[in-house]
Amino acid sequence: METMWKFVFDMERSPTLEISTPRGSHARFVGLDPASGNPAIWFLVPKVATEKVERTFVIYGTGHRIHQFSDYVGSVIQGQFVWHIFESLL
Numbered sequence: 001m002e003t004m005w006k007f008v009f010d011m012e013r014s015p016t017l018e019i020s021t022p023r024g025s026h027a028r029f030v031g032l033d034p035a036s037g038n039p040a041i042w043f044l045v046p047k048v049a050t051e052k053v054e055r056t057f058v059i060y061g062t063g064h065r066i067h068q069f070s071d072y073v074g075s076v077i078q079g080q081f082v083w084h085i086f087e088s089l090l
Contacts, residue, residue, distance in 0.1 A: 001047040030074035
């Protein structure tokens with residue numbers, strides 16, 4: 001059995017999201033959080049999770065340079081902006 005977890009970016013503070021997820025969790029959806037209107041990532045999380053893993057996600061705007069050690073997660077349209085979410089692999 002698995003559950004879904006949501007993590008929301010605070011775009012006014014930082015384009016970076018640092019979180020801790022159980023090992024084996026996978027990003028499954030990116031979109032706008034209905035409550036805040038900010039970009040968010042939803043994860044499929046194993047029900048019986050043990051060890052947690054620290055992870056860092058970064059939002060880049062269209063046309064911005066993307067760090068070479070990043071893994072694409074998804075994109076979100078927010079008004080006139082299209083945000084691209086990557087997981088830092090460093």
